[in-house]
Amino acid sequence: MLLKVENLQAKIDEKQILKGLNLEVKAGEVHAIMGPNGAGKSTLASVLAGRDDYEVTAGTVDFDGEDLLELAPDERARKGLFLAFQYPVEIPGVSNKLFMQTALNGVRAEQGLPPLDMFDFDEYAKDKIELLDMRADLLERSVNVGFSGGEKKRNDIFQMALLAPKLCILDETDSGLDIDALGLVANGINTLRSPDRGFIVVTHYQRLLNYIKPDHVHVLYNGQIIKSGGFELVHELEEFGYDGIVQKHEQAQ
């Protein structure tokens, strides 16, 4: 089991957002978490990545045999948990190259590998740039500064490719992308799918999922997963909307 979330509860500013969430992700699986606005989708992504605005009030998270909640955000990252941000952050004056070389060498140190020098890193990064069809000067530019929304998202996927994490969490990566950018991002994700890697794709809309075809789909509502299923659930949502599923759920209760 790559990730096992049990009864996870979390709040921000005294407001309870997650109310007992359960989720299991095995290596090689792609899980989609869908839900209406305010359901707690982004909170789940943030809590797993360790953003300290959120307070975990109950529950456990096991990540590849370790207690995830005990780890600092950078430790989680070095152990192979990657978050693609809904709003990737700008860092003026810091080049993508320096940023990613530092990050990659942190991961490599964790794995007991020697650091890559500038030249090895360039070599390593070149392939990934081509893979994602990124602009050639990407590495020289400041992190996300002057990037369009779509470029920022692609830069995050590019970082994911470089760091080769065990678990990728994509937080509304599709939001704000036009159809061309969405295709590039989805293509990037698909090429990174592998038997030793798990994905959690958090999204409000099904359009990214049409490209990615997740193995499991969960509907998150009011801080809990109220329905799980296969890819067919995406079509059910398309047809009945969140309201329909939420209504059924409430009737069942």
Place this chain on the structure above:
Amino acid sequence: MSKKINRKVSPMAQQAVDHYIEQSLLLNAAFPNDKVIAGRQRAQVLFAEQAFPTLRDEDWQYTKLTGFVQNRFESLGKHSLKLDDLHTFLPPYAVTKIVFVDGWFSEELSDDLSVLPNGVSFESTRDVFEVPGATDQLFGREDLINKTPFGVLNSLLMADGYYLQISANTLLETPIFVLYIQSLDNQMATVRNHVVLEENAEMTLVERFVSLSADESFKGCANVVTEMDIAKSARMKQIVVQEQNHSSYYFNNQFIFQDDQSTFNTFYTGLGSLISRHQNHLFMNGEHIENRQNSACFGRGQQTMDSRTNTQHNQVWGKSQQLHKYVLDDSAVGVFNGMIRVDRLAQKTDGQMDNKNLLLSAKAKVDCKPQLEIYADDVKCSHGSATGQIDQDQIFYLQARGILRAKAIEMITQSFLMEPAEDITNGNIRQWIMATLADQLNAKDSL
């Protein structure tokens, strides 16, 4: 730590100091109120010690008072103005009119203030002198006021002014219009005002400073101190129009104290006076306060137009915005000094200050000092200052559309100077201000 500066007072300045102390004694005799006399005496000690600021004082290095101290203004003149004399100075929209002549409140020239709406009370400071016990309110912030040189002079010669109070939840729709008119030659109008807006009250205050005569041989001096208390959720809008004649002097120190969620919007336009200096001391003492301080100054001839703000963010989530513009022609001097100070407590502050200056002549000059003093880390503060001449590309663009060069320059200058007035929310007042600015700019060639 602070060392007393050993001041050398020039003989000319010393004579001026002696003169104003003498004026103060005359006022004591004319209005014998013990507490007011005691206040003047405290100011006298300070004034005798400090005299007038000189170019060596950092706050006065750009505003030369050497000419000012040669004057011997007096305080107790008796005017003979009639209502008919005022028409040209009144705005073209409905107001409640309050008139001060040579610094003294005139009941007969003002509107009938006994019929002010419920919740609004007005008293002249001179009347306050006559109410035993009520004078204490005049001295509550004396130490603060007496930190500024013209605050000291104001305390020394304190004569009249107004106390205006708007009760809680009162919305005063009609603007209060205060006209300060210099009618006699060589008078110093010393005015001490206090405006109190109680919780959730709202008002608009328009103040206009004029001279009866534009004749250069006629001169006066206005020295105003205004305290404003803006309580929780109260909303104060203020417009100050300074159009005294070009041989007069204008000094105005406003001390504004804002409480939680209150808003304060002030606009100052400096057009007249040989030397004018308008200063806001703004204390943001509550949370989620907003304010805007704008100014537009147009100087020509030998004028010195000095406008300054000191904005103190003392609590969280404060937002202050400023835009100060100067157009300077002939040998005019523009002085802008703005300070945004952010206390350690004032996290989430958003403070912005902009200053833009246009020099129209080779001899005009401008001295600016936009300052930031920041002690909190989670804040967003910025200031900008830009000085230059009219963009030749803009002129050319207008010419290319068939507009005469002179007209093009006039249009560009006008729109440049009017920008700070665009934030005035009352349409009538905004149009009146724009028209006033346009008149002044167009009159420049006739001077």
Place this chain on the structure above:
Amino acid sequence: MADSAQITELNSAGTQYQEIDSLLSKNKNYKEGFFTTTTVETFAKGLDEATVRAISAKKNEPEWMLNFRLKAFNHWLTMEEPHWAKLLYVPLDYQEYSYYSAPECSACDGSADSAENEIDPEVAKAFAELGVPLTGDDSNVAVDAIFDSISVSTTKREDLLELGIIFCSFSEAVHDYPELVQKYMGTVVPYHDNFFAALNSAVASDGTFVYIPENVRCPLDLSTYFRINEAKTGQFERTIVVADKGSYVSYLEGCSAPARDTYQLHAAVVEVVVLEDAEVKYSTVQNWYPGDDDCQGGILNFVTKRGICEGKNSKLSWTQAETGSAITWKYPSCILKGDNSIGEFYSVALTNRRQQADTGTKMIHIGKNTSSTIIAKGLSAGRSENTYRGLVKILPSADGARNFTQCDSMLIGNQCGAHTFPYIEVENATAQVEHEATTSRIGDDQLFYCKQRGISEQDAISMIVNGFCKDVLSELPLEFAQEAEELLSLSLEGSVG
């Protein structure tokens, strides 16, 4: 020499080791905080006319130099210590400092021929440890190394002399090039300019003299490394750089001092003269000991640096990375007199602990079409106060003058202050002056983003800080830029979180 002997004492400072060790443990971040034990000759504390005469005698100076000193000293006596800057310090007791200190061995015979002399091995070791190349074999830079009051070594001077370039200690220049020194000394910073400049003019210890002849492009970076070693001494170096018509030089300056629990005084004067079509690039990495967390010790750095772009099309560029000193009072300035001349000021000033810095520049535009650029980045951490103070003055003669100023402050933590006090005086309608300032901090979202990529908080902060300073650091020569980057990270260690 006779009267100087009585105020001279020999002092072997080895006894203070324990004290220094305990201090160093408080200041792990200051790697230059080691202390050199060597036999030194140090004047007794105190300053009067006899001291000034003794310094001059010690250096075998000609009459004109002594007169310059005495004139300055007498004027200094009439002046008051300035306290207008946003710096809190108790008025200094100038009698509590020693005004001359030199390693014994090279001081035996004035400092005139120090390059040929053997360098005291302990001093050589100190410079080696600081990474300053004194052998001069393998590097691209010529070095003048100054240890307390004297210059101990100047490398590559013969090579340079072949090109007509004079690169020597100030003391040597007084002897060997008296006409040049007299021609330029005091022309940019007069002895009466300000309190600390007057003090420097009276007791100037050593410094560097550079002259680049007409149409010569100096092939090497010239550099001076200043080291204050002795406790309770002052360093008062005097540096003069003259670039004759059409010449170019890049000059670097590095500074450090041992960790001491008492204040050390540094009052330098730098004068730069740039003639027609010439260019001087003057870079400084200042890492004087900043004092400890309890506000004990540190260098008091009162420096007057000024250059004049005398000729047409001349250019002077100041670049500084300031991380040290307990107190910094420093405004490297450009007088843009020649038409079309250019002045630049690129500065990073970092303060941490209890440091106070009040620094900036003055750009005085006199000539037509002169232009200046100011990029100042201030970083405050700990309980420090960091102030930018700058003057841009456009005189009526400066038709078409241009200035652009950008001041950015970054606050790290909530106990420090960042202040911006610009003075803008425009007296010419054709001038264009633009000033922008912003204040920011390292955003929580930026830190989290870095951490989510596996970067530790410490690395993230140093990365963001260096990014913030990039526009300035990129103006420094390469090795210097690297040193500055490392210094920034080191100086910020432990300041966040």
